[in-house]
Amino acid sequence: PGPRLQPEDPRHRARMNQAISVLDAYGYRTLVWDIFVERVRAPMQGRQSDEARIAAALPQAVTCLTALEALMNGQKWLAGDRLTLADLHAAPMFVYFTMTPEGRTLMARHRTLLGWWEAISGRPSMAQTRSPFE
DSSP states (O other), rough: OOOOOOOOHHHHHHHHHHHHHHHIIIIIIIIIIIIIIIIHHHHTTTTTHHHHHHHHHHHHHHHHHHHHHHTTTTOBBBSSSSSEEEEEHHHHHHHHTTTHHHHHHHHHHOOHHHHHHHHHHHHHHHHHTTTTOO
16 A cells, blocks of 8 residues: 555656666665765774775765766656655665765755755655664
8 A cells, every 4th residue: 555666657667776776786885885884983983984985985976976866857756756666775875875074065966866865854754764873
């Protein structure tokens, strides 16, 4: 029961699959492990952030954000005009990524993606599943 999380339209379904693939292949490690973990978790664990690792990850993050924004094609959600599995897959990664100053700076340069982030992060389900790091 509830709304469909996969588009029926083949073009939008392909976009959804592309967005998930971009996140799996390029986003998760870069946004979460290379940036969030090094910038936020490392100091919490009493170790220095690996600045070289963060710096090396930033161009990859830009590529990932640019690719996701291009897939959006001006739409509100990652795969079109409705929330899909791609949005739900991306949301936790962006929770962590936007907790870093680098993440906030890069998101500010991607207005369409920033609009998506504002829409998804404002959903009640996101409020009910907050990370303990937020």
